[in-house]
Amino acid sequence: MRIPENKIEEVRNAANIVDVISEYVSLRKRGKNYLGLCPFHNEKTPSFTVSSEKQIFHCFGCHAGGNVFKFLMDYKKISYVEAIQELADEFGITIEYDEKYVEIQSEQEILYDINTVAAKYFSNNLLSASEGETARKYFAERKLKQQSLRSFGLGYSYSARDSFVKYAKENKLDLDKCIHLGLIGRYDDGNYYDKFSSRIIFPIFSPNGRVVAFAGRIFDDRENWAKYLNSPESSIYHKGKILYGLSHAKDEIRRQNKAILVEGYMDLISLHQSGIKNVVAVSGTALTEDQIQLLSRYTKNVILLFDADNAGIKASMRSIELLLKQEMEVRVISLPKGEDPDSFVNNFGKEKFEELVKSAKNFLEYQTAFYESQGLLEDPMRLTEVIKELVKTLALINDELKRNLLLKSIAKKFNIRENLLEDELEKIINVTNKTAEQKNNVVNEKNAEEKRVRESKKEKVQGENLAIERDLIKLLFEGDKKILGFIASYVTPESLSDETNKEICRKALDEYFAKKDISAAALTEIFPEEEIQDYIYEITFDKYSTSRRWAERNLMDDGKSNLPKQAEDIVKNFLLIKIDERIKDNLQRLAEADNEELVKGLMKIIDELTQSKKEIANIKF
Ligand SMILES: [Zn+2]
Structure with a gap:
């Protein structure tokens, strides 16, 4: 069942985003846009921006963003269809649902759908099948409530090694895709088998709440099973x-502007069930830089809560370094011996847990306490090493002021003269810089010089190139059909050099050919990936300096906007930069060419390219 596209368009056109958001957020006009305090995170100075022209919003603080539907979905925690329905009711538009609608799905959508079907299957096994009893018992012993089982989509996979295979066949799922997703495997004789049999299942969600993977855990003592x-x-x-x-926690993380990082699925679900909802878990890996980057879009403040065992402490130490490198604020909670987050909150409750969060130590205190517990601070020789280790961690912090304040605290704690520590810190920073330098330098100084010249040129071209590509992307979101048509007839997405730009351009032009509605508000919906959405909003809301002349070009003498002229300029410039790149490449090859045939061929190509520059100059919108 679907709402027909033209109805969605009708509702979107009827509901002015500024009016709708104004019902919930007080907005004032600032330049072309409206500004207010963001309802999705705590802030004192407004960074929540609404564009009446493009009918989209974006928060520069927490990166929330989207069109009018997305706002209602996030604000009221309702679904896409509910958001459309609500606005339709408000504006007196009647919606007939189109039941025959068959969606043409992308490859990825098919994979998401298979995972959704599988997740429902596992969940039903757990919640209502008789064979699910042992798994239900397991969760009951772990004190998980029915509500939590549902909200995290927990499941159970039967012990028969072909029950999901049968289910997949009955439901006509693509078995090769099921193999790609790791749900089933294939024996040498060609028969299929379940990968997850006899396990409890944790679906793993994307930040948008779609099932991207599963973790299956054994729940009794079985030898030789992972x-x-x-x-x-x-x-x-x-x-x-x-x-x-993250999909369950992101709103609360934004609201509290801090995230608690735990190790296990059960830890997270137990905390969530006790009302502590700003929690995420590193799942199945040690913390990675990409995970930190993802989290940093919601908050810069992280509280580590790992197990109190050796592995947990080691993981904490390593995570602290990674987090500091990415300029996050790190605090660490130490649990009493023998407890993990799951057991602690079950034994002591939410209030005690919140006290624990309040008492979280900064990372230096945590590290010091750890060394102290190892008895390292009593032995003067080891103490020197400990202090050096601590200063080494400080060197990871880029912010000089912060670094100095922390240095003072170490000096105070160990009663050492500050300038001694400063010298040590400086030494470490210099060594780090030098190693980096050595890596970059080539042995031969002449080569190094050539490389520098080459790279500075390359950087410059890349800079220009990127700026003009961003201009092109910005044009796509001007909501002008003619401009999209103009771009489509001269620019192929593949010719863009930045991968993200390429992808956005390709999808936007596909959408242009497929549908008629190409308003910015409609286009944003075809990019579900939050990273890409962020990027688009930042471009459309002028955060990036697109090429310098955007503003100048956009105005005629009488101050009116002149988009067509601007589009013409941008497309021409883009094509010219591309041609110049190719000419340059060929000139380079010409300089190195060692036979006459090749020289002739290259000269011909260069000639043709130069000729086509003239044609580009004649392009008219
Ligand atoms: Zn915000």
């Missing part, structure tokens, strides 16, 4: 780029 089995990487699942529980 405790956890995870889906393999697939085109919708990149292990190091997913944080377990």
Whole structure:
């Protein structure tokens, strides 16, 4: 069942985003846009921006963004269809649902759908099948409530090694795709088997709440079985780029502007069930840089809550370094011996847990306490090493002021003269810089010089290139059909050099050919990936300096906007830069050419390219 496209368009056109958002957020006009305090995170100075012209919003603080439907979905926690329905009611538009609508799905959509079907299957096994009893018992012993089982989509996979295979066949799922997703495997004799049999199942969600993978855990003592089995990487699942529980936690993380990072699925679900909802878990990997980057879009403040065992402490130490490198604020919670987050919150409750969060130590205190517990601070020789280790961690912090304040705290704690520590810090920073330098330098100074010249040129071209590509992307979101048509007839998406730009351009032009509605507000919906959405909003809301002349070009003498002229300029410039690149490449090859045939051929190509520059100059909108 679907709402027909033209109805969605009708509702979107009827509901002015500024009016709709004004019902919930107080907005004031600033230049072309409206500005207010963001309802999705805590802030004192407004960074929540609404464009009446493009009918989209974006927060520069927490990166929330979207069209009028997305606002209602996020604000009221309702679905896409509910958001459309609500606005339709408000504006007196009647919606007939189109039941015959068959969607042409992309490859990725098919994979998401298979995972959704599988997740429902596992969940039903757990919640209502008789064979699910043992798994239900397991969760009951772990004190998980029915509500939590549902909200995290937990499931159970039967012990028969072909029950999902049968289910997949009955439901006409593409078995090769099921293999790609790691749900089933194939024996040498060609028969299929279940990968997750006899395990409890944790679906793993994308930040948008779609099932991208599964983790299956054994729940009794079975010898020779791996405790956890995870889906393999697939085109919708990149292990190091997913944080377990983020889709459940992101609103609360934004609201509190801090995230608690735990190790296990059960830890996270138990905390969530006790009302502590700003929690994410590193799932099946050690913390990665990509995961930190993902989290940093919601908050810069991280509280580590790992197990109190050796492995947990080691993971904390390593995570602290990674987080500091990416300029996050890190605090660490130490649990009493023998407790993990799951057991602690079950034994002591939410209030005690919140006290624990309040008492979280900064990372230096945590590290010091750890060394102290090892007895390292009593032995003067080891103490020197400890202090050097601490200063080494400080060197990871880029912010000089922060670094100095922390240095003072170490000096105070160990009663050492500050300038001694400063010298030590400086030494470490110099060594780090030098190693980096050495890596970059080539042995031969002459080569190094040539390389520098070459790279500075390359950087410059890349800079120009990127700026003009961003201009092109910005044009796509001007909501002007003629401009899209103009771009489509001269620019092929493949000719863009930046991968993200390429992807956006390709999808936007596909959409242009497929549909009639190409308003910015409609276009944003075809990019579900949050990273790409962020990028688009930042471009459309002028955060990036697109090429310098955007503003100048956009105005005629009388101050009126002149988009067509601007589009013409941008497309021409883009094509010219591309041609110049090719001419340059060929000139380079010409200089190195060692036979007459090749020289002739290259000269002909260069000649033709130069000729086509003249043609480009004549392009008219
Ligand atoms: Zn915000």
